[in-house]
Amino acid sequence: MTAKENRPITDIGTLKALANPLRMKLYRALTVARTATASQLAEQVDEAVSLVSYHLRKLADHGLIEAAGTQSADARERWWQPASTGVSIRDKDFRDAPEKAAAHLAATRLFHDQRAEMYRRYLDERPTWGPEWNSASPDNESLLRLTAAELAELGEELLALAMKYDEKGRAAEAAGDTEGRENVALHVYGFPFRT
Numbered sequence: 241m242t243a244k245e246n247r248p249i250t251d252i253g254t255l256k257a258l259a260n261p262l263r264m265k266l267y268r269a270l271t272v273a274r275t276a277t278a279s280q281l282a283e284q285v286d287e288a289v290s291l292v293s294y295h296l297r298k299l300a301d302h303g304l305i306e307a308a309g310t311q312s313a314d315a316r317e318r319w320w321q322p323a324s325t326g327v328s329i330r331d332k333d334f335r336d337a338p339e340k341a342a343a344h345l346a347a348t349r350l351f352h353d354q355r356a357e358m359y360r361r362y363l364d365e366r367p368t369w370g371p372e373w374n375s376a377s378p379d380n381e382s383l384l385r386l387t388a389a390e391l392a393e394l395g396e397e398l399l400a401l402a403m404k405y406d407e408k409g410r411a412a413e414a415a416g417d418t419e420g421r422e423n424v425a426l427h428v429y430g431f432p433f434r435t
Contacts, residue, residue: 247303247324250333252343257302258327259347262287263295264354267304267322272423275308275321296320355427362425373422391430398428 249255258264262285269284270276282292299305300320308321334344366374386394413421 245324246326246328248333249327249329252334252340254302254304255329255334255343255347257298258304259343259350260295260298261350261354262291263299264350266292266295267299268354270305270320271322271326275311275319277317277319279317281320352429355425358425359427388432391432395428395430402426402428 249258258267265285266281269281273280278289278293278296281296282289285292296305300307303323304327305320306323308319310317311319329344329347331344334340362369362377369377384391409421
């Protein structure tokens with residue numbers, strides 16, 4: 241993966257390109273794999289290679305992924321990698337027009353549904369992970385009394401903490417420390433509500 245920072249998505253075209261259910265699955269799978277071919281990704285998402293190739297090209301058209309150097313002896317294989325370490329999509333960038341706000345809401349719901357499905361899959365597979373992983377996996381809810389500014393500050397601090405652990409894990413893995421390492425999803429939501 242390139243050393244670029246998170247890419248802010250601020251235009252509706254790129255948002256819609258990513259907000260396709262299959263494309264988001266492919267983007268997520270490629271982020272985890274760091275580099276992969278359409279064939280490898282097609283196996284993961286259980287889709288035809290031709291369909292996966294089409295959607296990868298769409299992601300590349302919007303600068304979300306890019307060609308990676310050849311990773312095998314077969315020079316005919318086309319390898320892909322994320323174009324940044326991730327993406328950020330902020331509500332403030334889509335408030336100025338109703339169609340942009342609607343696209344942002346639809347994308348957010350898709351992302352949430354896919355995250356919830358990932359967590360449901362973990363719950364279904366929980367017995368296969370063993371007590372160490374089950375004890376380590378947080379599942380909590382905090383009901384706080386905050387201002388909007390405090391919630392924004394909390395979100396920034398949580399993101400910084402997650403990035404710290406991501407960098408720590410990547411550095412250890414680069415140094416050859418792969419024993420016991422697994423892909424981990426961390427989903428954090430903070431939102432106001434009224435009883």
